[in-house]
Amino acid sequence: MTSLHGSVVLVVGSTGALGSLFAKALEAEGATVVGAARDATAGSVAGDLRDELAAASIVEAASEEHGRIDGVIIAAGVVAFGPVGELSDATLAELFAVNALAPIRLIRESMPHLAASATDGREPFIVTLSGVVAETPTAGLAAYSASKAALAAFTTAVSRELRRSGIRIVDARPGHTETGLTTRPIAGTAPAFPAGLEPEAVVARVIRAIVDNEKDLPSTAF
Numbered sequence: 001m002t003s004l005h006g007s008v009v010l011v012v013g014s015t016g017a018l019g020s021l022f023a024k025a026l027e028a029e030g031a032t033v034v035g036a037a038r039d040a041t042a043g044s045v046a047g048d049l050r051d052e053l054a055a056a057s058i059v060e061a062a063s064e065e066h067g068r069i070d071g072v073i074i075a076a077g078v079v080a081f082g083p084v085g086e087l088s089d090a091t092l093a094e095l096f097a098v099n100a101l102a103p104i105r106l107i108r109e110s111m112p113h114l115a116a117s118a119t120d121g122r123e124p125f126i127v128t129l130s131g132v133v134a135e136t137p138t139a140g141l142a143a144y145s146a147s148k149a150a151l152a153a154f155t156t157a158v159s160r161e162l163r164r165s166g167i168r169i170v171d172a173r174p175g176h177t178e179t180g181l182t183t184r185p186i187a188g189t190a191p192a193f194p195a196g197l198e199p200e201a202v203v204a205r206v207i208r209a210i211v212d213n214e215k216d217l218p219s220t221a222f
């Protein structure tokens with residue numbers, strides 16, 4: 001069992017539907033949450049994940065705030081819909097910057113802090129939220145699916161390296177969740193989706209996985 005009580009957890013995307021629920025759930029477990037958001041007034045630390053320097057500055061600011069980081073939850077992301085023939089370079093770049101490159105950089109930048117947490121006798125963790133599209137790439141969501149599959153592949157590959165430093169990474173791949181994300185696409189329009197998962201249930205399932213030392217959260221876990 002991993003105790004969240006007294007741990008310092010960085011939640012990236014803390015203004016989002018899932019990110020804000022993660023912050024609440026972690027605080028209810030006794031964790032201290034450092035939120036990171038695009039808007040400087042909304043989170044404890046700020047950074048636009050389209051900026052390649054944002055990951056380093058977010059992790060540095062978070063570690064300075066409490067002197068350590070014991071967990072990182074990456075709950076920022078953007079979605080885009082539509083046929084590939086209508087996919088603009090700007091949309092493609094933003095999808096990969098926010099959904100793949102920024103999480104990869106956040107993982108890299110947080111590794112020394114989390115390794116120090118392990119050395120101090122804690123059980124540090126990283127959670128990514130790639131989603132079911134990483135397992136089942138979906139028509140109309142081709143570039144979104146590819147950006148999330150890139151992140152999921154990275155988490156699988158880096159997990160052994162992290163394990164050697166005492167750090168656990170859990171990639172969560174829930175299906176469509178009723179957060180309103182599909183109403184905020186950076187391009188295109190969402191098709192009608194069947195009713196999705198409850199955001200609170202998704203967050204509770206991920207928190208349980210952290211506490212129970214689970215190593216993966218495939219779509220079937222939700």
Ligand SMILES: NC(=O)c1ccc[n+]([C@@H]2O[C@H](COP(=O)([O-])OP(=O)(O)OC[C@H]3O[C@@H](n4cnc5c(N)ncnc54)[C@H](OP(=O)(O)O)[C@@H]3O)[C@@H](O)[C@H]2O)c1
Nearest residue numbers: 013015016017018038048049076077129131176177179181
């Ligand atoms: N909802 C689903 O069906 C579902 C399913 C599987 C996986 N996921 C993944 O779960 C994560 C959270 O999704 P959600 O449903 O909670 O969506 P959400 O409510 O729209 O939250 C998205 C978050 O990402 C942040 N963000 C977007 N672009 C950013 C940028 N350039 N720099 C910094 N922050 C940025 C947003 O900040 P702003 O408020 O500043 O825009 C917001 O905090 C996403 O990665 C999503 O792909 C969602």
